[in-house]
Amino acid sequence: MPSVYIKTYGCQMNERDSEAVAAQLVAKGYTLAGSEATADVILLNTCSVRDFAEQKALRKMENVAAEIRRHRPNTVLGFMGCMAQSRGGELIDRLPDVDLVVGTQKFHRTAEYLDDIMSGRRDKVVEVAEEAGSEAAIREHLLAGNSRKSVTAFVSIMQGCNQHCTFCIVPHTRGQERSRAIADITAECRELVSTGVKEITLLGQIVTSYGRRGFSRAGGTLGDKSPFVQLLEAVHEVEGLERIRFTSPHPKGYGDDLVEAYGRLPKLCESAHLPVQSGSDRVLKLMHRGYTRSRYLGIIEQLRRVHPRMGISTDIIVGFPGETEADFERTLSLAREVEFDQAYIFKYSQRRDTPAAGMPDQISREIREERNQRLLEVINGIAKRKYAAFAGSQVQILVEGPSKKNPARLMGRTRCNKIVLFEGSDRHRGQIMDVKITRAGSFTLYGDPAILNLDNLVEEERHETIRAVDKMR
Numbered sequence: 405m406p407s408v409y410i411k412t413y414g415c416q417m418n419e420r421d422s423e424a425v426a427a428q429l430v431a432k433g434y435t436l437a438g439s440e441a442t443a444d445v446i447l448l449n450t451c452s453v454r455d456f457a458e459q460k461a462l463r464k465m466e467n468v469a470a471e472i473r474r475h476r477p478n479t480v481l482g483f484m485g486c487m488a489q490s491r492g493g494e495l496i497d498r499l500p501d502v503d504l505v506v507g508t509q510k511f512h513r514t515a516e517y518l519d520d521i522m523s524g525r526r527d528k529v530v531e532v533a534e535e536a537g538s539e540a541a542i543r544e545h546l547l548a549g550n551s552r553k554s555v556t557a558f559v560s561i562m563q564g565c566n567q568h569c570t571f572c573i574v575p576h577t578r579g580q581e582r583s584r585a586i587a588d589i590t591a592e593c594r595e596l597v598s599t600g601v602k603e604i605t606l607l608g609q610i611v612t613s614y615g616r617r618g619f620s621r622a623g624g625t626l627g628d629k630s631p632f633v634q635l636l637e638a639v640h641e642v643e644g645l646e647r648i649r650f651t652s653p654h655p656k657g658y659g660d661d662l663v664e665a666y667g668r669l670p671k672l673c674e675s676a677h678l679p680v681q682s683g684s685d686r687v688l689k690l691m692h693r694g695y696t697r698s699r700y701l702g703i704i705e706q707l708r709r710v711h712p713r714m715g716i717s718t719d720i721i722v723g724f725p726g727e728t729e730a731d732f733e734r735t736l737s738l739a740r741e742v743e744f745d746q747a748y749i750f751k752y753s754q755r756r757d758t759p760a761a762g763m764p765d766q767i768s769r770e771i772r773e774e775r776n777q778r779l780l781e782v783i784n785g786i787a788k789r790k791y792a793a794f795a796g797s798q799v800q801i802l803v804e805g806p807s808k809k810n811p812a813r814l815m816g817r818t819r820c821n822k823i824v825l826f827e828g829s830d831r832h833r834g835q836i837m838d839v840k841i842t843r844a845g846s847f848t849l850y851g852d853p854a855i856l857n858l859d860n861l862v863e864e865e866r867h868e869t870i871r872a873v874d875k876m877r
């Protein structure tokens with residue numbers, strides 16, 4: 405059977421989609437190639453949020469195509485995801501070596517399309533039409549055949565976005581909001597937990613809008629609680645699941661019911677990714693965000709009242725059309741006021757068919773770059789201070805596995821979503837354990853397992869530790 409290599413650009417939803425496509429192909433007998441150099445099928449799962457992300461994938465495909473044309477002309481090349489959706493057949497006009505273009509509502513048919521191409525039934529395949537029910541069509545995970553069992557998993561709960569922020573291409577690439585049924589989602593969570601998963605991140609382009617349309621059909625009731633909070637409660641019931649996260653929410657979706665859920669549902673981690681985009685009311689309005697600076701600050705205050713150390717991250721766009729120096733300074737002051745634990749800064753990028761692309765007063769590249777640097781300095785300064793303050797404290801982490809950068813170290817996350825590295829071994833994988841923070845790096849904490857805390861140790865380890873403690877007496 406052929407081997408496949410999938411390279412993923414962009415958000416966690418793309419990672420999840422790639423994983424599901426890989427799982428689907430493995431189920432059909434494909435093997436996973438370790439790199440593109442040996443693969444019979446090379447798929448790039450693309451991102452369209454900024455031009456930079458599109459250019460990166462296009463350049464990559466150009467290089468891959470040049471290489472296979474010379475040495476392995478039978479290799480199948482394909483684009484999937486957001487750029488595939490927004491550019492469709494245009495991609496093959498530009499790169500004629502590409503055989504396959506799979507849109508965002510067609511992922512679950514990838515195996516079928518590859519079969520058509522490899523059997524010679526179709527020469528080129530471009531499939532980007534909408535497909536009713538596609539949000540529920542992908543649920544395969546790669547975990548079952550994985551000898552190194554995953555501790556964390558993503559579960560897609562909804563697709564699409566109806567918010568129509570003026571800068572954003574996502575409504576074009578992911579379509580209208582469509583939500584999966586609660587029972588489907590909890591069944592998938594239960595299955596994952598039975599394979600050893602301890603933490604689940606619920607995914608969607610705007611998760612707080614979960615079930616806003618046709619929710620009674622999705623098995624929910626229309627009460628005071630939003631469908632999203634009802635879903636959180638249902639997932640919280642899954643036995644054996646230790647932690648719940650979600651991304652990305654919209655600040656608008658942070659009603660009292662969701663704020664209150666953080667205090668009430670112990671599995672829900674004290675962490676929130678709250679994309680603010682700008683600190684200026686004028687710009688927020690131009691962006692069509694649907695909240696003001698003061699409403700945003702109010703949500704942060706409410707969340708911190710529930711959990712004073714709540715981890716808060718954000719996305720910010722600098723250089724949105726018409727953003728003046730005074731507007732930008734409002735963003736700087738908001739960053740200082742909130743003291744984000746982490747912020748992803750994006751230089752505004754004109755996206756086709758979005759209202760902002762046609763707005764007057766587009767900001768020059770130099771000014772966007774300069775604002776990016778100034779904001780980065782503020783964000784990094786705050787984070788440095790906040791991370792350094794953890795030194796000497798004890799935190800609880802869920803150990804996910806070896807660190808990507810240095811496999812000799814293990815990596816875990818605190819409930820507030822801070823990455824902790826420590827010297828440990830594979831037997832720690834999947835454990836919830838206390839570590840003592842010894843020092844802080846850039847957006848990373850370094851820890852030592854706190855051996856005197858016996859609560860969270862597995863049984864055999866507990867005996868060893870007790871003996872060690874005895875000897876010390």
Ligand code: 5AD
Nearest residue numbers: 453571572679719720750751752753
């Ligand atoms: N230009 C720059 N950044 C963008 N984002 C979305 N669209 C654009 C754009 N046109 C950013 C937003 C969003 C994140 C995922 O990407 O900050 O929250």
